[in-house]
Amino acid sequence: MKSKTTNVVIAGLGGQGVIKASDILADAAFSTGIDVKKSEIHGMSQRGGSVASDVRFGERVFSPMVTEGEADFLLVFAPDQIEVNRPTLGAKGLLIEPAQIDESKLSSKKNINVALLGVLSRHLSFSAETWTEALKRNLPTAAIEAGLKAFALGRGEAN
Amino acid sequence: MVSYLNFLSSENTPRLLSGDEAVALAAYDAGVALGTGYPGTPSTEILETFAKLGGKAQWAPNEKVALEVAIGVSMAGARSIVTMKHVGLNVAADPLFTVAYIRLDGALVIVSADDPGMASSQNEQDNRRYAVAAGVAMFEPSDSQEAYEFTLRAIELSERWQVPVLLRMTTRVCHSKTIVRRGTLKIAPPQTPHFEHDFSSRVMIPAYARPAHHRLRKTLAEIAAWNEQEGPNEIVAGSSALGIVTSGISFQHVREAAPDASVLKLGMTNPLPVEKIRAFAAGVKRCLVVEEGDPYIVEGARTAGIAVESKPEIFRFGELNVNRVRKILVGDTTPEPKRAPGKPPALCPGCPHRSAYTALKNLNCIVAGDIGCYSLGVLPPFEALDTLVCMGGAIGVGLGLRHALPPDQARRVVSVLGDSTFVHSGITGLVEMIYNPPATGHVLLILDNGTTAMTGMQEHPGTGRTLDHAPTGKVIFEDLARSLGVRNVYVADPTQDEAGFEHLIQQCLDRSELSVVVARRNCLLANRAIREYEKCNEEQND
Numbered sequence: 001m002k003s004k005t006t007n008v009v010i011a012g013l014g015g016q017g018v019i020k021a022s023d024i025l026a027d028a029a030f031s032t033g034i035d036v037k038k039s040e041i042h043g044m045s046q047r048g049g050s051v052a053s054d055v056r057f058g059e060r061v062f063s064p065m066v067t068e069g070e071a072d073f074l075l076v077f078a079p080d081q082i083e084v085n086r087p088t089l090g091a092k093g094l095l096i097e098p099a100q101i102d103e104s105k106l107s108s109k110k111n112i113n114v115a116l117l118g119v120l121s122r123h124l125s126f127s128a129e130t131w132t133e134a135l136k137r138n139l140p141t142a143a144i145e146a147g148l149k150a151f152a153l154g155r156g157e158a159n
Numbered sequence: 160m161v162s163y164l165n166f167l168s169s170e171n172t173p174r175l176l177s178g179d180e181a182v183a184l185a186a187y188d189a190g191v192a193l194g195t196g197y198p199g200t201p202s203t204e205i206l207e208t209f210a211k212l213g214g215k216a217q218w219a220p221n222e223k224v225a226l227e228v229a230i231g232v233s234m235a236g237a238r239s240i241v242t243m244k245h246v247g248l249n250v251a252a253d254p255l256f257t258v259a260y261i262r263l264d265g266a267l268v269i270v271s272a273d274d275p276g277m278a279s280s281q282n283e284q285d286n287r288r289y290a291v292a293a294g295v296a297m298f299e300p301s302d303s304q305e306a307y308e309f310t311l312r313a314i315e316l317s318e319r320w321q322v323p324v325l326l327r328m329t330t331r332v333c334h335s336k337t338i339v340r341r342g343t344l345k346i347a348p349p350q351t352p353h354f355e356h357d358f359s360s361r362v363m364i365p366a367y368a369r370p371a372h373h374r375l376r377k378t379l380a381e382i383a384a385w386n387e388q389e390g391p392n393e394i395v396a397g398s399s400a401l402g403i404v405t406s407g408i409s410f411q412h413v414r415e416a417a418p419d420a421s422v423l424k425l426g427m428t429n430p431l432p433v434e435k436i437r438a439f440a441a442g443v444k445r446c447l448v449v450e451e452g453d454p455y456i457v458e459g460a461r462t463a464g465i466a467v468e469s470k471p472e473i474f475r476f477g478e479l480n481v482n483r484v485r486k487i488l489v490g491d492t493t494p495e496p497k498r499a500p501g502k503p504p505a506l507c508p509g510c511p512h513r514s515a516y517t518a519l520k521n522l523n524c525i526v527a528g529d530i531g532c533y534s535l536g537v538l539p540p541f542e543a544l545d546t547l548v549c550m551g552g553a554i555g556v557g558l559g560l561r562h563a564l565p566p567d568q569a570r571r572v573v574s575v576l577g578d579s580t581f582v583h584s585g586i587t588g589l590v591e592m593i594y595n596p597p598a599t600g601h602v603l604l605i606l607d608n609g610t611t612a613m614t615g616m617q618e619h620p621g622t623g624r625t626l627d628h629a630p631t632g633k634v635i636f637e638d639l640a641r642s643l644g645v646r647n648v649y650v651a652d653p654t655q656d657e658a659g660f661e662h663l664i665q666q667c668l669d670r671s672e673l674s675v676v677v678a679r680r681n682c683l684l685a686n687r688a689i690r691e692y693e694k695c696n697e698e699q700n701d
Binding site for chain 2: 013014023026027030035036037038039040041047048049050052061062063064065067068080081083084085087
């Protein structure tokens with residue numbers, strides 16, 4: 001029996017906001033009342049090395065880790081991390097990468113994480129309000145406005 | 160951003176919490192009087208969260224001291240929790256083995272956060288072995304809800320039998336976020352702290368320790384009987400063709416890899432509920448144990464005469480996941496494809512350690528290294544770290560090299576360790592250096608970046624600030640070295656004058672004397688926060 005769990009892997013380099021993005025996604029899913037699990041490796045990650053975080057949601061989730069070759073979505077924030085992480089993606093999985101948005105429209109490159117969540121949001125059924133609330137809950141107050149704009153850019157609602 | 164106080168706003172609202180946060184919340188809900196420990200991935204966030212919730216939490220210089228402080232709290236009748244990574248329990252092993260004999264009044268919960276796969280550790284020891292060796296009851300949560308509930312159960316059990324309890328977690332339980340419902344388990348409130356003399360239960364001289372050992376074995380037998388009857392062990396009914404015995408995070412992988420199998424999930428793995436395992440194994444055609452790390456449950460079951468199947472040896476190494484469990488199920492031992500390595504961590508651009516390592520490399524030093532960010536000095540472009548064993552090991556290993564090497568090589572040996580590591584277990588090494596100096600002298604380089612950087616910028620006794628950054632007593636390394644009798648003590652910022660710093664190290668190496676150099680420059684990532692704490696604390700003094 002194939003479960004209806006959605007598997008998302010978010011990857012990048014230390015400092016790119018991988019963990020923050022996975023927090024926002026997990027919180028958005030959680031706020032809709034479904035089961036959610038999120039996993040990542042901390043520790044050495046702050047030293048600029050590779051970072052990846054798994055988010056899984058659905059009716060009932062067991063393992064917090066996305067099985068290799070079974071990710072429905074792979075978000076990669078650093079182009080040089082795409083190939084390293086590609087094996088996690090399932091045969092029908094979707095790669096979401098920085099090339100899909102116009103980075104010049106971002107107020108800061110730091111918002112690439114939220115912008116790519118915007119791209120992901122087009123493929124998920126969560127409402128715009130669910131996303132907005134999750135962003136507000138998880139971003140520092142000073143970063144909310146820029147974050148919402150970056151998210152809208154990725155979602156395709158930017159001016 | 161939502162503050163931590165929202166955590167507590169309503170009792171029964173579910174929350175998405177990491178295992179570490181869930182332990183902290185349980186400790187808070189149980190009225191734990193003091194949380195103590197030493198930072199170590201993946202355990203660090205427990206005390207940080209406990210403090211944010213309003214609990215009294217403090218970093219100790221090392222895990223041994225932390226456990227001793229916690230023992231005192233429990234002897235006073237209050238509840239304590241002490242947190243550490245797996246290797247920290249090695250440091251705390253001395254008090255651990257004896258506190259098991261001692262009658263405690265308040266709960267003592269020892270959290271060991273193991274790191275199978277070594278995401279950020281120097282070994283992958285399986286601390287379930289400690290529970291058996293020391294005779295300590297042990298719980299193993301498999302998600303954040305269980306991290307919450309098992310912490311409460313551990314507190315309850317600790318007070319019922321007046322013994323310490325080990326809460327054994329792993330990286331994926333500590334750092335995964337899963338849904339937690341608070342208030343699912345209520346335990347009695349803590350007692351009022353008090354002290355009564357009880358020499359024979361607390362003073363472990365041989366005359367009292369002998370009966371205490373007998374008492375411990377009797378207690379463990381009682382706990383074993385309780386675990387068989389009422390322990391947090393669950394059966395997931397399924398096919399009788401395959402039964403899987405499992406614990407911790409492996410349970411989650413098993414449920415996904417073998418959704419039809421019968422599963423016996425053990426929540427308390429010392430004492431092992433062997434009769435439960437026996438009955439379960441008898442009811443299935445094939446009984447397989449799926450566990451991360453050592454074949455701990457397997458050995459326990461087999462010792463009790465239960466025929467269980469073990470995972471193939473290759474799955475002892477590293478973490479398990481759904482894919483690996485699928486392989487275990489079919490006995491697939493084909494070599495596993497190695498994933499392309501990602502970008503390894505590196506010393507940050509502008510990190511003060513870079514200047515220090517440049518000097519050591521230029522001088523062709525033999526570097527006895529240690530554990531922290533500066534361990535990354537072993538990687539290119541520096542490749543300037545020759546040994547790494549354990550916390551504080553740099554000094555002893557460096558001295559040993561000096562004692563044994565021919566003089567021309569011995570003179571190039573430098574011991575290098577960070578500020579927090581020096582406080583953790585380098586001070587006794589410094590005493591050894593003074594007591595048994597090598598004929599060629601020695602050079603100790605303390606890389607003082609003003610924080611416990613590797614684990615995420617925690618305070619330590621050398622920063623002069625407490626866990627929540629308030630001012631407190633401060634250990635000044637150069638004063639300490641001088642007071643112990645080291646004559647050549649220097650403090651230098653390695654980034655200000657790189658050539659001058661290199662010259663200083665060269666001078667120290669050239670002397671057949673003992674030298675201590677404190678390379679002092681704040682960690683680049685922590686600098687801003689450190690300045691803010693300093694400013695805030697100064698303002699409070701005004």
